[in-house]
Amino acid sequence: MNQLPESSLRIQTLGGFKVWLDAAEIEPGRWQREKALHLFQFFITTRRHGPLHKEEIINRLWPDLDSDEGDRDFKVALHAINKVLEPERKPRTTAKFIQRFDLTYALELSDIWLDADVFEQAVAAGNQAIPHNLESALAHHQQAVALYHGDYLPERRYEDWCSLERERLQVLALGSMTTLAELLVERSPLESIRLTQHVLAIDPVWENAYRTQMRAYLAQGNRPLALKTYRQCVAALEEELAIDPLPETKALYEEIVGIH
DSSP states (O other): OOOOTTOSEEEEOBSSOEEEETTEEOOGGGGOSHHHHHHHHHHHHTTTSOOEEHHHHHHHHOTTSOHHHHHHHHHHHHHHHHHHHOTTOOTTSOOSSEEEETTEEEEOOTTEEEHHHHHHHHHHHHHHHTTTOHHHHHHHHHHHHHHOOSSBSGGGTTOGGGHHHHHHHHHHHHHHHHHHHHHTTTTOHHHHHHHHHHHHHHOTTOHHHHHHHHHHHHHTTOHHHHHHHHHHHHHHHHHHHSOOOOHHHHHHHHHHHTOO
8 A cells, every 4th residue: 555644544445454553554453342343444434424323323333232232332342443543642532533523423534544535536537537638547547446455344245334335336446447448458458358357257247348358359369259258248148137238249249240
């Protein structure tokens, strides 16, 4: 990950959870309690929702606990988080990273570098640059792909509270990989093929990746593999969704068949 000294807290959520405080990685054992880790990851996941009431947080994280148990575990987990993130903070002073507003709580992002947010910003900047600055588009999408080490919070893949964020970021990642592959078809067809293979390993019905891969094989002069990619596309769409390829995919196939 990039060194960003202006942010005292750096968080990786893509492909595995890691936290750095003032450039030193926080070892997993320092969280002490699993619920503290759950609560902190919940605050990260809901960072754009505004402050959430304590009862809502408890109900979403630990729905099986009664109100007394939930209140107790919340307080203990929050204390553990603050102790890890601000070990030198004096008692009864305001927490820096987890802010409280009466009975609502939220993550304060102003001094946090979060890979998911930087990734999303890179995707947006790359898409915006495509019409007028190819090099900038390439650079931003390369940054996004480099940041996406894997699923969001894979440690919590069975938790409902982070499933939407995981799916949202995965869709952005597959789109960014495919866009980068499209931009590299003529410049680096081998890298374009590698990217589309990665996309299709994650989502075998991402049809745009098939078209891009077909073009990349054509750029290599490999018409048989371009046609094979089309057949793989047809088979995957039929098996997974029981649908035919889009007209633009069929048109590309017909164009390739017409090449002698």
